[in-house]
Amino acid sequence: MKRFTGWRRLLLLAAFAALLLAIQPWADAQPPNLRPHKAHPVQPAPVQPRPEVMAMNAWTVGLAGGLLEGAPIRLAAEIARVVDDGNNLHVLPIVTRGATENLNSLLYLRGIDAAIINSDALEEYKSQVPDIQRRIAYVMNLFPSELQIFVRPEIQSLNDLAGKKVNFNNQGTAAAYSGPLIFSRLNIEVEKTFIPHQIALEQMRKGEIAAVVFITSKPVDAFVKGRWESGFKFLPVPYESKFEDYYLPATLDATDYPDLIKQGERVSTIAVPTALVAFNWPDNSNRSERVARFVDHLFSRIDRLQAPGFDPKWKSVNLAATVPGLTRVPAAQAWLGRQPRTTHASQ
DSSP states (O other): OHHHHHHHHHHHHHHHHHHHHHHHHHHHTSOTTOOOOOOOOOOOOOOOOOHHHHHHHHTEEEEEEEOTTSHHHHHHHHHHHHHOBTBTOEEEEEEOSOTTTHHHHHHHSTTOOEEEEEGGGGGGGTTTOTTHHHHEEEEEEEEEEEEEEEEOTTOOSGGGGTTSEEEOOSTTSHHHHHHHHHHHHTTOOOEEEOSOHHHHHHHHHTTSOSEEEEEESSOOHHHHTSOOOTTOEEOOOOOOGGGTTTOEEEEEETTTOTTTSOTTOEEEEEEEEEEEEEEOOOTTSHHHHHHHHHHHHHHHTHHHHTSTTSOGGGGGOOTTOOOTTOOBOHHHHHHHHTSOGGGGOOO
16 A cells, blocks of 8 residues: 555656646636737838928927017017918027027027127026137127116216116126126126116116116117206217127217207217127028028018118118128128129128
């Protein structure tokens, strides 16, 4: 009996081992929860856009304008209206954080081919983007934004502002960026405030603020329509070599502000060029072809922008005018080269 029992045990062990070998491959093929493995769903083939959609996107140009309440976005909207050519050219004016931020958008934001900037915005990128002058080129010099430093009666010179409150308007405006930069070049340290100018002007009347700094195209309604006591005035800012890289000489006179400047007097100052610029895309790329078509439409239709119904600033635009610190877009240079010599008079 003992021998039979041992043999029986061997048979049972052999049968059990065979059973394990039979089920092991099936067990290894199952996930831990013993549920059948699900096949991956078949991905549908990508839908090809319709030809008209592809055509519309092929000739769309993104134009960074600026703050909704500023002049640059208005000019961008007018440009878009004049150059529109259906699917052959579609310009999208884009509201941004301001003309001084538009250079950042042009460099890094997808879909932006052109922008309206203040020329001295390049200063901020000298260290970040050493080759900035090769990556950005100008299409046209739009208009100058004059520096207008308006002060209380007790202020007689720029040096009198040292240590005093000076307002530079809201952050994102030209005054908020260019104003402190210009004062730094003048080596004048002031107590800077960044509040809306209409509020600052009232505080200025009360003696709480010594000056307000406007950087915009003249004339400014607040000085034309406002009533100011005797002694309120604009301070002169001489144009010196320290300003030659980005700025232009400018003046204020009685034709601009008859109640604040006497007939025959001129207040010297500087101006920040406001320019339409484009990214310098590689030659023969789709993006460079978009910019070239944009330039051709814009330059060929500039007379429409200078007609009644558009911003008066267009009337003073000279296509041949240069922008300090930048080279011209090749397509713009080529267009000018095809025109009669009279078109090349620079302002």
